[in-house]
Amino acid sequence: MKTEMNVPNLYQVKNFLLSLQDHLCKQLEQLDGQSTFLEDCWQREEGGGGRSCVLTEGKVFEKAGVNFSHISGASMPASATAHRPELAGRSYQAMGVSLVIHPINPYVPTSHANVRFFIAEKEGKPPVWWFGGGFDLTPYYGFEEDAIHWHTVAKNLCQPFGDDVYPKYKKWCDDYFFIKHRNEPRGIGGLFYDDLNTPDFDTCFNFTQAVGNGFLSAYLPIVERRKDIIWGDRERQFQLYRRSRYVEFNLVWDRGTLFGLQSGGRTESILMSMPPLVRWEYGYSPEINSPESKLYTSFLIKKDWV
């Protein structure tokens, strides 16, 4: 395994993650122009802790959460070693930044980004480590040019790492963010990767930095373009309704959320991803040929945007 020949630099990764969190918060605050992030530092009894930053009641963002955590444990949790039995009994560290943004204006899509690093160690053995991450977009009212822009940024940041990187992680994203019980994608996708440890630490780390740093280039122009579109109760009701899909995905299918909640993670930080206000309606379906139905027919489909 290639991993055994690399010495990962945890200090470097942590430093990047903390700077990334700062940078994300600053840029989002600047765009919002009204509200600021509140910072919550917390510790975890079993080891490690984090810094949760949340902005609420902004001018542009109804709720934005940017969470950093660095946790450690003396022994890998059972759920994490089920498909990697060779790691059982190892000590571990997991660190990452994850972000979810719920804008006010229904014409601005919700977005999610995450980068993470995991390392499992055992005395006398080489460490096993990997990176994961990605970002994806969940529009309420779709715009083709936004979808193309989003995926172009994703593709371009992947390009230096190989021609196959974007198609592979684009597909992984489509597969992962799929709401099986609705037979419906969560949004228009983006990038998703996990278990990344080849060809070497530096390349994986560089790629993860490119993903983390690329997010704002993908998202902010879309926010700028859509944040001042006039909207009314109709759009708001549809946005609140569609947010329930987000809740359903995160609580029923998202492995990270479920693992966190079931393994004693910090609930408030994990559920920072929940929308501020959500609506369920029995048997709703959009009027044929309405702007709402266009979301389903033209955006919530598997499609190559670039």
Added chain:
Amino acid sequence: MKTEMNVPNLYQVKNFLLSLQDHLCKQLEQLDGQSTFLEDCWQREEGGGGRSCVLTEGKVFEKAGVNFSHISGASMPASATAHRPELAGRSYQAMGVSLVIHPINPYVPTSHANVRFFIAEKEGKPPVWWFGGGFDLTPYYGFEEDAIHWHTVAKNLCQPFGDDVYPKYKKWCDDYFFIKHRNEPRGIGGLFYDDLNTPDFDTCFNFTQAVGNGFLSAYLPIVERRKDIIWGDRERQFQLYRRSRYVEFNLVWDRGTLFGLQSGGRTESILMSMPPLVRWEYGYSPEINSPESKLYTSFLIKKDWV
């Protein structure tokens, strides 16, 4: 096993369930006095179907769903035979009524009730069957007399079936409706039972009828007593916030919901239990000594109410 000596009467059970659904809907409509139930009949490709009844925008009830389903399959689902390998490969039928009520007035508690019957058959073998069910109450603002009334009805309906029935099913309810990632009960409990097949079919069926019929005696007087209490934005906001706990329990922990969603059940009927409007707020905790904090300190605790 006792079950092998009894011949369950499916027709009788189904008849009871359909009448129960009708009765529940009628009584709830009458109390609401404004809105009526809409009926949706549906069929399931793999076998069976159901009747979903939902009332929305009532005067008293913001949303009430009463669902009947009777589904069948040629072979028990893997998830259902994991802990009962002797049933693998059997054909099965499952039928039940389940109900969730989300009132408008935050002083009226949310409530849930369910009765169900399951039978697994194989040619040349006696059928294996069992009943399950119960009801539980989720107040936003607690009233001791309501909690006592609720549990008194529960206890009294159990009494004819033995002294140990109420304590056993009351505890089972407390254990089941517990939100582990919040370390918090969903509400003040009630009754919960499953795998009931002793001493014989008639007794189990009688008990299940007592539970189904008992629900309204437990719930309606509480609704009557609280539905006209004046409330404002403060109470509404707390209610919306607390409803997020209901969503979290149902989507993360409730076996019935998860089994349904993951096994291709009818999503809209399963998620009829979702509240119409829900709020999440990062890091909320009620003011000390406020009416909101009393919910946590005096009601969301394990307690013998009668």
